[in-house]
Amino acid sequence: MRTGAQCVIDGLKDAGVTTVFGLPGGAVLDLFDTLSRAPFEFVLVRHEQGAAHMADGYARATGRTGVCMVTSGPGATNTVTGLATAHMDGVPIVCVTGQVPSHMIGNDAFQEADTVGITRAVTKHNYLVRNVDDLPRIMAEAFKIARTGRPGPVLIDIPKDVQRAKTAAVFTGDPDIRSYKPMERGHPKQITRLAQAINKARKPLFLVGGGVIAGEASAELTELARKAGVPVATTLLGLGAFPETDPLALRMVGMHGFVAANRAISACDLLVSVGARFDDRVTGKISEFAPHATIAHIDIDPSAISKSVETHIPVVGHVKQVLQALLLEVQSVDRSGWLTQLDEWKKQSPAAYDVHSKVLLPQFVIEKIYEVSKGNAIVVTDVGQHQMWSAHFYKYTQPRTFLSSGGLGTMGFGLPAAIGAQLGRPDKRVVTICGDGGIQMNFQELVVAVEHKLPVAVVILNNGRLGMVRQWQEMFYAKQYSASILTPDGRPANERMADAKPGKYLPDFVMMAEAHGALGLRVTRQEEVVKALEKAFTATGPVVVECIVAPEENVYPMVPPGASLTEMIQSMA
């Protein structure tokens, strides 16, 4: 006979879990008591949102399922943003939450929340365990659901009495869930149709998304693109799926995509989305998206087909299997005219910034991160301008080396996700690039990096602004900088700061780093950047590098919201 708590720990062990992130509380004390004797590492976070993002970063960096464990009520609600982030980007997580005892559910008990109700819309599936006999099966099902199909977060809510109850139930093998049968194999006829379309196309283009990385299909994609001579553009989450140093790489598309990539979409005659779901930040105005192209879409999720862009050749299946099948049918075709055209566009409009600037620019810092890391780091971004610059000024050549909250756009993701990534990939250097706004949202987790002696480089590009908000206000809201300025200068009258001295900035990130037990460095000039980064990249523990950068730098190119991909603003001048 095992307790429910023991069933959970055994279920995690059976799923091959080696690291669990979490924070205890009253309703999970039984689970944590058993956990203290578990054969895997536990990482105590400082806020449950951090646990969810760490599990997420761990999963994105390793391809394994991230696990977090928190208490009922506020513990569970604090994970909601992290679960939603993972849900949007298709990241496998199993989140175990404690719940008040069964007989108290619905009575407004202490630390009670309707966790399955609250998380229904931000998980792939969730369970409220009412009978301990079900628990071994539910553990196995949760991991299966999280990992297969389009991956996603699964939550298991376990009342305290169920954790304590005893059961003889065991579960082994692959759970058969009659209502859950993800389509793993693409239809052979559709694959042949797609192969023929690729062979026939004069101006084909692959649009590669996060599905290629989640499906471990980067090698197949690269081989296919090279064999068929098809250029490759990627979405934000597709960065790293195809080497950006390859001559066929057009790099990122979309609102802040490269000019050549966006023009390629508008000019191609066949667009093959490979695990990309046509997010609105990718397509711009739908009616003018890829106007000359036949649209093909390979996706494991049938609901992604024709969701926003009408698809002519859908292939539902596991991307790896579909690409392997395509490889047998595509021919090498000479498309030198198309590729020459794309090369010209690439040369005309590379990622650029003012290299003669006397002021430290954020783009310069990211270029130096690329140089110092030799392009071998795992880059974890937060959300905002620096996220886009990280896509522009660093070249990704390996899958799972660019981690970012793409769908939900969660500020505060960067630092905890970087910690999770570093724990999962001790063989790699992890650097998180953050803005001064987002880093403050989960700064407390730096303690975890210190405690575990994780050599995460935390680069803060401090422009004293909520930079992307400020950019939109400059471009589309007549420069009314409402609530986007973190220094005293230039704030609207109703946001006045007491004791305002020009340039005053709070908090002091170097002192913050030191207060958390990490090394903090502040960089204000270009010539200091490399030295600080080298120090961070050779340290044995976390180093915070705060770079004071130009306050009003904008991300270009930019497709204004609702505009077509051909309408790129390339500068304000």
Added chain:
Amino acid sequence: MKHIVTLLVENKPGVLARIVGLISGRGYNIEGLTVASTLDPEVSRMTIEVPGDDRVIEQVTKQLNKLVDVIKVADLTAQRYIGQELVFLKVAVGEEQRGAVMDLVGVFGAKVILVQPNSLVIRLVDEQQKIADFLDVMKPYRVQEINRSGLIAMAAD
């Protein structure tokens, strides 16, 4: 246009909430909903009436299919199907109107299922158009209350 979506789902707590949440979360109103178990007591059949354009409903059915507890989804609107609904009407009738009302009950193949001194409860099971017609002709009488079951439907083939 109104769509008739029928689902086979696991008969478990929370399943209805998932389905309703998915539809209402997109701002669509459910006009009718019936749920009951099937020959397999672990499986329930749902019939949902939801207005929306074809593209949106196609998306909704795909998303419903994605829910782990949903076994099968079909939009019956595009195929041949039979669909009927049950309605109760409580009508206040005095002696002088009773005959006329009973005539209409007969014409529509309805049935009086409760007779009280000053009122009748009438039951009609039929297609929704017939029910609408019946409610129409009953308008001159004092209908105090109605209760409709919502449609249950089945594909013809």
